[in-house]
Amino acid sequence: MGGAAYDVAHVLGGAMLLCSFLLLSQRRLAGVVALLATQGLLLAAAAAWQGWVQGSSHLYVSAGIALLAKGVAIPWALRVAVRRIGDETHPAMQPMPALLAGGALVALAILVALPVSTGSRLLTREDLAIALSILLLGLLMMCTRRHALAQAAGLLSMENALMLAAVGAAGMPLVVELSAAGLVLVVAALAGLFGLRMRQHVASLDTHVLDAHRGDRR
Numbered sequence: 001m002g003g004a005a006y007d008v009a010h011v012l013g014g015a016m017l018l019c020s021f022l023l024l025s026q027r028r029l030a031g032v033v034a035l036l037a038t039q040g041l042l043l044a045a046a047a048a049w050q051g052w053v054q055g056s057s058h059l060y061v062s063a064g065i066a067l068l069a070k071g072v073a074i075p076w077a078l079r080v081a082v083r084r085i086g087d088e089t090h091p092a093m094q095p096m097p098a099l100l101a102g103g104a105l106v107a108l109a110i111l112v113a114l115p116v117s118t119g120s121r122l123l124t125r126e127d128l129a130i131a132l133s134i135l136l137l138g139l140l141m142m143c144t145r146r147h148a149l150a151q152a153a154g155l156l157s158m159e160n161a162l163m164l165a166a167v168g169a170a171g172m173p174l175v176v177e178l179s180a181a182g183l184v185l186v187v188a189a190l191a192g193l194f195g196l197r198m199r200q201h202v203a204s205l206d207t208h209v210l211d212a213h214r215g216d217r218r
Contacts, residue, residue, distance in 0.1 A: 005049075005053045008049055009046065009049055009050065009053065009127070009168075010126060012042055012045055012046040012049060013046060013126070013127055013130040013131075013164065013168075014130065015042050016039050016042045016043060016046070016130070016134060016160065016164060017106070017130050017133055017134055017137075019035050019036075019038055019039040019042065019157075020039070020102070020133070020134045020137040020138065020141075020157055021099060021102055021137065022035050023035050023036070023039075023137070023138075023141055023153065023154070023157060024095065024098045024099055024102050024137060024140065024141055024144070025095040025098065025099060027095075029078075029082045029147065029149055029150065030079070030082055032149075032150055032153050033075050033078045033079055033082060033153070034075075036070075036074075036075060036078070036153050036156060036157065037070075037071055037072075037074075037075035039070075039157060039160055040066060040067075040069075040070025040071040040074070040075065040160065041067065041070075041071040043066045043070060043071075043160050043163060043164060044063045044064075044066035044067035044070070044071055045063070046164060046167060046168075047059050047060075047062045047063035047066055047163070047167040048060060048063035050167045050168060051063060051167075059167055062163070062166075062167055066163065070156070070160065074156065078149065078152075078153070081149060082149070085149075093144040098140065098144050101140060102136075102137050102140055105133065105136040105137060105140060106133040106136070106137070108136070109129055109132040109133040109135075109136055110129050110133070112132065113125070113128045113129035113132045114129055124168055124169055127164060127165060127168030127169075128165055128168070130164065131161045131162070131164045131165035131168070132161070132165075133161075134157060134158070134160065134161035134164065135158050135161035135162065137157070138154045138155065138156075138157035138158035138160075138161060139154065139158060140154075141153070141154030141157065142154035142155060142158075
């Protein structure tokens with residue numbers, strides 16, 4: 001891979017990681033949805049770029065799926081939900097401690113990913129480290145948010161990380177990437193259904209209110 005091709009791929013992955021950090025600091029659901037859409041568009045661009053670099057036509061299919069599902073359809077559905085339920089969200093952890101914890105997780109991801117991928121091409125190693133970082137930041141977002149839609153956004157960001165790792169690995173079969181895309185659509189549908197049911201029964205999307213209903217049979 002040439003220097004320019006490597007640099008572009010690295011910038012796209014780094015921009016996705018930056019979106020994950022911004023998601024941790026974002027207090028409003030509209031901002032969360034916008035950042036998630038941006039991350040999806042960057043993922044589509046990364047897949048298309050890898051398709052050109054690797055000469056693999058099936059990566060263009062993955063890029064198209066990411067563009068339509070993660071860049072357009074899912075953010076549109078989340079925006080509709082935000083307009084119905086309100087915009088503000090209250091994180092369980094303040095932005096600064098969350099960002100510091102995120103930095104520690106990125107360092108952990110680098111320490112874990114780079115040694116285990118020794119022998120792979122340089123871009124694959126760095127893509128794996130970035131993907132693992134985004135995965136851990138998405139998990140942190142799920143743990144530090146009380147709003148069900150914000151937690152769903154963290155889960156979708158984790159799936160973006162998995163797809164980034166898949167497109168960065170040369171020779172990854174198309175069926176794996178299609179399975180990942182199908183999984184995220186199922187997750188988004190289940191998150192929306194869960195949010196609607198929760199809104200109907202407890203009149204809130206703050207998951208902490210579920211503690212009061214623990215053990216209920218209905």
